[in-house]
Amino acid sequence: MKRTIEKLENEFETFQILNEDGEVVNADAMPDLSDEDLQELMRRMVYARILDQRSIALNRQGRLGFYAPTAGQEASQLGSHFAMEKEDFLLPGYRDVPQLIFHGLPLYQAFLFSRGHFHGNQMDNVNAVSPQIIIGAQITQTAGVALGMKKRGKQNVALTYTGDGGASQGDFYEGMNFAGAFKAPAIFVVQNNRYAISVPVEKQSAAKTVAQKAVAAGIEGIQVDGMDVLAVYTATKEARERAINGEGPTLIETLTYRYGPHTMAGDDPTRYRTEDDENEWSKKDPLIRFRKFLENKGLWSEEKENEVIESAKEEIKAAIKKADEQPKQTVTDLISIMHEELPANLKEQMEEYKEKESK
């Protein structure tokens, strides 16, 4: 008997373009990005890091609600999103708010999502749905969106994200398998940040990589250094091209790390992660290596970075203010968005609450 597992796992080597020192280690794979594009990528990553810091602070002050920290995942989140077109459809998980913002969701609405206000989820002119809380549900839905695009003859893709824990769900497999069977233009990104709350990835599966799970669906799979924004961008861009050329879906595993807790709802990572682990991953910070890369090209400076930071802080302040000004939700609001045509029970309850709200 041949030992197939070893052979298979050798097929999934980590794709990298920039090393930790910001040096190009894979010049052949360098994406064709203009200087402005490269600067825009850095700007987005710095913006996201500041947004994360401010969101954590605002959450602690009680000015935000549900929040899943993103620091460490900037390359994975924004490098992959940078390969998307505006008409592509985004199905984010609950940690994927930065992509949603750069896909067009106004920041104050992202804050309303965090607080729990329906206006935060109203995607007017944004080709996206709000962050999915049921881990895996976005994967089967992505297969459907992608099939819909194929039927409409659109030159677009559906892109979705989940984490390493999410790759254990049935819907994860079903979604990939459906997209594969229908050769639908879907991209599945698994952001492997090594932990699903407190459970390390080794306890999710005996598989050495998440990327190899693509084999079960008969689709392309690639493992990428998720702290390397150029590698993530390139892998997603190639997956997108294959998809719109009718070659079907791709699974992209990004190896990344979250510096913060799982969510701001009381998770304490010191209970399950070692300091060594965190120090090791701090060295891999996607901002450090990309900053070095850009500085070496004369495309980035401390001054530029500070400008981004200051304007991010200003935008965040203005967005929180706008979120504060949003009218409070009423029960009649909630009833009115249940159906196009209200059933009798809701019509009755609508009257009841109109009466209450008029007092």
Next chain:
Amino acid sequence: MAQMTMIQAITDAMRTELKNDENVLIFGEDVGQNGGVFRATEGLQAEFGEDRVFDTPLAESGIGGMAVGLALQGFRPLPEIQFFGFVYEVMDAVSGQMARYRYRSGGTYNMPITVRSPFGGGVHTPELHADSLEGLVAQQPGLRVVIPSTPYDAKGLLISSIRNNDPVIFLEHMKLYRSFRGEVPEGEYTIDLDKADIKREGTDVTLVAYGAMVHSALKAAEELEKDGIQAEVIDLRTVSPVDYETILKSVEKTNRAVVVQEAQKQAGIAASVAAEIQERAILHLEAPVLRVAAPDTVYPFSQAEEVWLPNYNDIIEKVNQVVNF
């Protein structure tokens, strides 16, 4: 007018809507070339093509998720779950996702999905084919649950369900698929959702029923008439939301009610119907509202269906109890 079985009426409704609206898509396990395990989609792929009527991999959750995704692209999905006992695999897509999408997106998106699925006992199916699980979906805000009992109702209700811009669970009782024929108009017609239908007028007791139990109630009513009891039989047709207006009007006339379901007593929807009647019409009641339902066990092994499933004798017994209360 044509004489059709319920399953022919269902096929006819789907054909009508495939023709009317190019966004209608039919998919599920074996619904394509095979025409469905009950022939419900017979001939539809041949007539409308593989792009409109197609098979899926064998995974209910994937089917549900795909319906949601297709709806997000402006399609009008008509997925089939081969037997409703398999709904557990797709509960999240149905109750956790499509039912909530209009609300969760503040009206940005809606889910014009009709999930068709057979259920119901009396035909000796294997395990988890016949279970009555309408009670589960009836409890989910955002869903409508429709259960026809005649060929005429099935066609008109299915066309209405498909045209509705919110999700509908359309449950087809297997025993009623081919058990009788009825008059069904050619071409398109609709029956309002959320509206019950009085299948038999009466003055002494109101029988509220749905699915196969409508026919048991009608048979019971015939027998009861011999004893001078005039039963009014209301077929709910939509079991969520329930048309209380029709029920209350009837109860105010008859002053007595029995709610009849095939599901176990702890399941189905009879409990909430009884609760609403007592909340809204207690002063009109001469007797408590009683329920006819199956025992609270797992659905029977097929050879035990006859002793387990509620039948018209059970209905007669309960009617006699409320009449002689």
